[in-house]
Amino acid sequence: MEASENCCVKVALHIRPLIDDERLQGCKECVTVTPGKPQIKIGPHSFTFDHVYGSGGAPSPAIFEDCISPLIHGLFQGYNATVLAYGQTGSGKTYTMGTGSGDGCQTGLIPQVMNALFNKIEILKHQTEFQMQVSYIEILNEEVCDLLDSLSMKMETTNGHAAKVVRHPIQIREKSNGAITLAGLTEVAVNSLQEMATCLDQGSLNRATGSTNMNNQSSRSHAIFTITLEQMRKISSAFPGNDTPDEDMGEEYFCAKLHLVDLAGSERAKRTGSDGLRLKEGIHINKGLLALGNVISALGDEKKRKEGVHVPYRDSKLTRLLQDSLGGNSKTVMIACISPADINAEESLNTLKYANRARNIQNKPIVNRDVISNEMQKMQEQLKLLQAELCARGGAPSDEVLVLKERIAWLEATNENLCRELHGYRSRCAVVQQFETDVQVCHRNFTVYVFHT
C-alpha cells in the first residue's frame, strides 16, 4: 500500500431555503454569508468552512463539483472516501444526499455520484476491468440493520394486528488487523446505473422514517450507502533497450470504498413533540451523535492528539463503523446542513460548532492496492533497474552480466507466476483479503530478489 499525505476532513456548509412551514410561522433568516467568502455569521458568532452553499453562498449544485468529484477521482486511484451529512432534524440532510423519496432524490448527491461513476467507467473500460458492489445499512436504536436484505426486513403480523416491519440486527465484527466488518451483510453486485439506483431506492424505502413536529418525514436512523469499486488495471511499461514499447507487465488490483452517510438529525424532544417510540428513537439518535461528537473532539483537538488521548470509537455502533472515515484511511467530507430560520438559531449554532471542530481532524488515506500487486510493483521496479544495468554494460560477456541475466530471468518468471495467482483471486475484495493473510509465504519468496545491486 502507498503512503500518502495526511489530509484534513473537509467541511462544507449547506443552508437550505426557508420551507413553507417556516414561512407560515413568520420565520426570518438569522444567518448571513460573507459575500465571496466561505464564512457565515449567526448572532455574534462567525465561522469559516471550506465551502458555504445556499442563502447567498455558492449555489447548491456546486457541492458536487467542489466536494464530491475529487473523492470520486480518488476512488479510481484506490482511495477510500466518506461523505457525511450532519445537522438538526429537518435541516435538509436527506434532501442533500438524495436518499429520500422526495424531490431531492433526483438531484441529490448520491444519484450524481452514481452517474459520475458509470460515466468514468465507460471512459476507462478498455484499459481496466471493473466490479462494483453496494451495501446499504441503517443504525436504528443502536442496532445495525441490512436495508438490502429482504429476509431481515420481514413484515410480520402478530395476533391479527396490523403488519409491521421486523428488523433483524446484524453483528459488527473486528478482524485481527482491527478492520471492522459486518457479519452476513448483503453486498449486491451491480453492473449498471439502473441496478445501482434500484438498490438505493429499495433500501431507502426500507429505511425507518416517522413523523415529528419538526419534520413529517423524519429519518429515524443513521443510514450508510456503501459503494465498493474493484479495479483490475493493466500495467504496461517500456524497458530500456527493449524495442517493444508498452510491454504488458501484468495487472494491478485496487479496491476502494465510498461511504455515503445520511445521519439522523439531532433533536430536542420538547420541539419534536416525541413520545413513546419516537422518543426512544430520539434518545438513541442523540446518543449516537454525542458519541460521534466525542470522537470528533478527541481527534480535532491538536493538544489531545499529540498527547495520544484515547479516541472513544467503541462508544457507539455509528462511531465504530465510521472509525476509518474519522482519523483513519479515508478522504472525508462533512456536509453540515442548517435551516436559516430564526426559530432554529440555537440548533444551527450547535451544528456550526460541531462541524467546525471536524475541520481539525487529520486522516491518513492510502491507496488500497492489494499485497500481491504491491509486491509485483516492487518487483517490476527491480526489473527495470536490472534491465537498465544490463543495457549500460552493453551485454559484453562477464560474470556480472551472467548474474544479472539470471536475476532478470528469475524475476520475469516470478512475475508471471504472480500474474496467474492474481487472476485466480481477483473476483472479490473478500477473497483477496483472505489471500493477504497468507502473504507471508510470498514474502519468503520475495526476499530472494531483494538484494543490493
Ligand SMILES: Nc1ncnc2c1ncn2[C@@H]1O[C@H](COP(=O)(O)OP(=O)(O)OP(=O)(O)O)[C@@H](O)[C@H]1O
Ligand atoms: N435545499 C432544499 N431546497 C428545498 N427544500 C429543501 C431543501 N433541503 C430540504 N428541504 C425540505 O426540507 C424538509 C426537511 O428536509 P430533510 O427531510 O432532507 O431533512 P433531514 O435533515 O433529513 O431531517 P431528519 O433528520 O428529520 O430526517 C423537506 O420537506 C425537504 O423537502
